[in-house]
Amino acid sequence: MHSFENHPAERIPTTIYPDSEEASVAVARDIATLIRNRAAEGRMCVLGLATGSTPTRMYEELVRLHQEEGLSFQNVISFNLDEYYPMQPNSLQSYVRFMHEYLFDHIDIRPENVHIPDGTVRQEEVAEFCRHYEEQIRAAGGIDIQILGIGRTGHIGFNEPGSGAASRTRLITLDHITRTDAASDFYGEENVPRRAITMGVGTILEAHSIVLLAWGEGKAAVVKRMVEGEMTDSVPATYLQKHPEVSVILDDAAAAELTQRKTPWLAGLPCNWQDEALVRKALTWLARTLQKPILKLTDEDYNENGLSELLNESGLAYNSNIRVFNELQHTITGWPGGKPNADDTYRPERQSPFPKxxxxxxxxxxxxxxxxxxxxxxxxxxxxxxxxxxxxxxxxAVFDDEAIRFAEFVADYDAAFRLDEQQAETLYERVVDSLKNKAPGQVDSxxxxxxxxxxxxxxxxxxxxxxxxxxxxxxxxxxxxxxxxxxxxxxxxxxxxxxxxxxxxxxxxxxxxxxxxxxxxxxxxxxxxxxxxxxxxxxxxxxxxxxxxxxxxxxxxxxxxxxxxxxxxxxxxxxxxxxxxxxxxxxxxxxxxxxxxxxxxxxxxxxxxxxxxxxxxxxxxxxxxxxxxxxxxxxxxxx
Structure with a gap:
């Protein structure tokens, strides 16, 4: 995989890309390189795969590499992390369906080499299924690269808070937050399964290498806890700190809370204090941390909070204070389209043309x-x-009863004005019948x-x-x-x-x-x-x-x-x-x-x-x- 620079505050190596597009393509190409190298050696390549929105662009790039650059998956064995339980494989929310839609149906992987937890196994047979799943991973020689995402609770796979570092593949009850986050996929939290089959943390940690992907500001807080926090079963992803070959791949947004991005001066990292944006970031942070107006920040405040180098650059705290204060003041405008016939030197928008x-x-x-x-x-x-x-x-994003209400309005309106009553009644009946017979999560007509x-x-x-x-x-x-x-x-x-x-x-x-x-x-x-x-x-x-x-x-x-x-x-x-x-x-x-x-x-x-x-x-x-x-x-x- 890529080489990583490990910053002092970070317990797991991280690489930050400008956006998830670039990051996804880079990870896909690294996987492709491993597949090709193993093929050249006459060996199988074993991939641990994840679902959800995070890896979809990576899968699209793997499909493109197969279709346009001849990447073969004939020597690939795959094991998926998890599946809801119970879950039929053809359901819209099924991870079996997800993997086929995004990857398997578009590449030449052998069907017998695809392994996904079975959401249809009878409950009394789940424990045996999980034991056999582990045996299949060992028989394949272990997982070469395990791809992971991370949930808001810090879960990896469906290993919710409380999952131990030695946990194995098993049936687990889903955390309320996880079910809430999944509610949109199931058109309501009440439709989300309460359980899932998941690889355990211990199973994941046995992979030869692990790559965790995270995109967007919504993941920034939990990424910080995983990368910089203490190891704890309340954030199962922190157990990745134990693995010798793990890497965290982030976009700029998901990295926003890491010390190297948010407060690099506190980690002793080199800072370019000629960068006005960085100075503004530092002083707004300092003012909010100390709960002081910017113009009241002192030399001592700078020195006692890791900003002595900035102080050396500016000479006096007030020099930086007044500059940043003015910059913030100049952002404020009651004329978002620009104020006509006004000096716009320090306004965020141009005065002309007006109107726009x-x-x-x-x-x-x-x-x-x-x-x-x-x-x-x-x-x-x-x-x-x-x-x-x-x-x-x-x-x-419209509730079914709203659609029925409007269809009923059409029927009543037409009846009241003696228009095409039959057609209106037929519309109403079709809508009601369609919604009444719709399974949870099924696509509307x-x-x-x-x-x-x-x-x-x-x-x-x-x-x-x-x-x-x-x-x-x-x-x-x-x-x-x-x-x-x-x-x-x-x-x-x-x-x-x-x-x-x-x-x-x-x-x-x-x-x-x-x-x-x-x-x-x-x-x-x-x-x-x-x-x-x-x-x-x-x-x-x-x-x-x-x-x-x-x-x-x-x-x-x-x-x-x-x-x-x-x-x-x-x-x-x-x-x-x-x-x-x-x-x-x-x-x-x-x-x-x-x-x-x-x-x-x-x-x-x-x-x-x-x-x-x-x-x-x-x-x-x-x-x-x-x-x-x-x-x-x-x-x-x-x-």
Missing amino acids: RVLIFSPHPDDDVISMGGTLLRLVDQGHDVHVAYQTSGNI AEVQLIKGLIRRGEAKSACRYAGIPDENAHFMDLPFYETGRVRKKPLGEEDIRLTVDLLNQVRPQQIYAAGDLSDPHGTHRVCLSAVFQALQRLKAEGCEWLKDCWVWLYRGAWQEWDIDRIEMAVPISPQELTRKRRAIFKHQSQKDRPLFPGADQREFWQRAEERNRTTAKIYDQLGLPEYEAIEAFVRWKI
């Missing part, structure tokens, strides 16, 4: 108002030509998917009208990657990018907002952002003229907020504007009270957004800047 054509990309039909509703309202109020592009239909999509579309239109956005400025893209009827989506394709390019050329915006919320556990935000980035890069390569006058701002808020030191535009939201934002969110009635896919945070999205907006404002206040009710934050992405 603004295009807001919203991955789901409510992300625009949830994550930047206050800014959206202000852009409209200040006279800009605001467009919203709803990238996906959001149809899977095309007709039901359409109704659910129209529900979300109607709510988005209502929110736009409330905000003052004309109907013709609401664009419903229905990107094809999303339209599977399942939580698991197709990879981003050419059609998705083409539709995005076409809309950009149609609107020709001078300002773009896109969701940079990479903590979205279902990945839709990440894919939608990639579609925007790829479309913009394509337009740039084509020499697009209007693009030269276009700025791109990334928002967050539904899942996580920007770190204070990264914010480049902070838009204050007054109490009245916060109320208006909440009302715009409430237009999305199907998401009210209980979102279908809430993720780890069970609160409604409007509650999360308001709490994050208020927290951002509070941090600015604590740093010594003006006190506001709430703030929406943005980071600029340069094309």
Whole structure:
């Protein structure tokens, strides 16, 4: 595998890549090299494989290497980590089905060499099955590379907190958090199996080498505990510290809490104090740690908290303090589209052109108002030509009873006005019959998917009208990657990018907002952002003229907020504007009270957004800047 630089605070070697794409491709190529080397030696290569969203891009690259570069899997034996219990192999949530969809159906591995825990074994036979599974691994010569992900509880495989270092393959009861995280795949926590068959920690530690993959900010906290924390059965992944050949592969977001990234000065790592971003990161950290405004930080504060080198560079604490304070102050603007006829030297946005054509990309039909509703309202109020592009239909996030209610409305409406009663009644009966006979997690019929999509579309239109956005400025893209009827989506394709390019050329915006919320556990935000980035890069390569006058701002808020030191535009939201934002969110009635896919945070999205907006404002206040009710934050992405 790759060579790693082990930092002082880290108990497991880590390699950090800019993004999960690059990391996944690198790991896949390392696996391919081992497979080829073993084939050249006339030996089998034994792979331990994982499921979930984390390794999917790695599997796609292995498939590509097979189909385009002739990588053969004839000499590969595979053992999967786990499977829900009970679970039929053809179920949508089955790991058997997952592995075939993402890997086995597309390569030349021998069927007899594929091993996955069997979720159909009778309970009285599970113990014997698990014992035999271990025997098969030993008979194959042990696992050469074990691929792992990590859960929020720190579990590897389904080894939940409390699993011992010597645990073997067994039937285990799933932790509540694990079941909550899996709820979206099963369309409700009540449908998630309570048990699973999993390789044990001891089984995993017997692999010759182990590679753990983790992507996204949602994994950052548990990654820190695994890599830098004490070994404990409350975080089973920490047992990997015992293994001599283990490596942790991260993207930038998952590495955010590691000492080498968050506070390198505390680990004695070399710091480039000419880097203004690093100085800003250090001083906002110091001020928040000491609970002092930035302008009150002293030389002693620097020296006593690992920042003596920065002090040597700046001469006096106040020199750095005032510079960072001014930088933060210059992020604050009540004119997100730029203030006309004003000096914009220290403003985050240009004064001209004014008004601007603004295009807001919203991955789901409510992300625009949830994550930047206050800014959206202000852009409209200040006279800009605001467009919203709803990238996906959001149809899977509608409860079945909502679809029945709307089908019933159609039937009652037609009956009341003596229209085509038979057709209306037939629609209602079809919808009710389809949903009544649907198994948990089963894909909705095309007709039901359409109704659910129209529900979300109607709510988005209502929110736009409330905000003052004309109907013709609401664009419903229905990107094809999303339209599977399942939580698991197709990879981003050419059609998705083409539709995005076409809309950009149609609107020709001078300002773009896109969701940079990479903590979205279902990945839709990440894919939608990639579609925007790829479309913009394509337009740039084509020499697009209007693009030269276009700025791109990334928002967050539904899942996580920007770190204070990264914010480049902070838009204050007054109490009245916060109320208006909440009302715009409430237009999305199907998401009210209980979102279908809430993720780890069970609160409604409007509650999360308001709490994050208020927290951002509070941090600015604590740093010594003006006190506001709430703030929406943005980071600029340069094309």
